[in-house]
Each structure stands twice: as structure tokens, then as C-alpha cells.
Amino acid sequence: xxxxxxxxxxxxxxxxxxxxxxxxxxxxxxxxxxxxxxxxxxxxxxxxxxxxxxxxxxxxxxxxxxxxxxxxxxxxxxxxxxx
Numbered sequence: 001x002x003x004x005x006x007x008x009x010x011x012x013x014x015x016x017x018x019x020x021x022x023x024x025x026x027x028x029x030x031x032x033x034x035x036x037x038x039x040x041x042x043x044x045x046x047x048x049x050x051x052x053x054x055x056x057x058x059x060x061x062x063x064x065x066x067x068x069x070x071x072x073x074x075x076x077x078x079x080x081x082x083x
Contacts, residue, residue: 041057
């Protein structure tokens, strides 16, 4: 019986490790995406000024901010519901 719980604990440990790696990958990918957008934004600021491009970038940043808030809320809700 003790072996069963030991094996179960090891299996959950494996899944937890996989979830941590996926979380690390997601955070890293998001950081690289955000860094790319910051570089594009600064290159836009130093390029010729175009109102259409500015409004498109501002709209994208607003949508990204809403996505971050919504995904954080959904993740928080999921974690609190599950655990």
C-alpha cells in the first residue's frame, strides 16, 4: 500500500515537472513576443510618423493588455477552482 502512494506521488511529481516546464516555456515565449513588440514600437517611433500606423499599434497594445488581463483572470480562476 505504501508503494502505491509512493508511485502516485512520483507520478504527480512528473506531471508537476512537465507543467512547470510548460509554464517556463510560455513565460519565455511571451517575454520574447513582448520584447519583439517593444522593438517594433521603438522602430515605429523613430520612423516617419503615420497616424494610421500609430492608431493600429495603439489598438494592438490595447487588445494585448485586455488579453493579458483576461488570461490572468482565467488562469487564477482555473487554479482556484482546481486546488
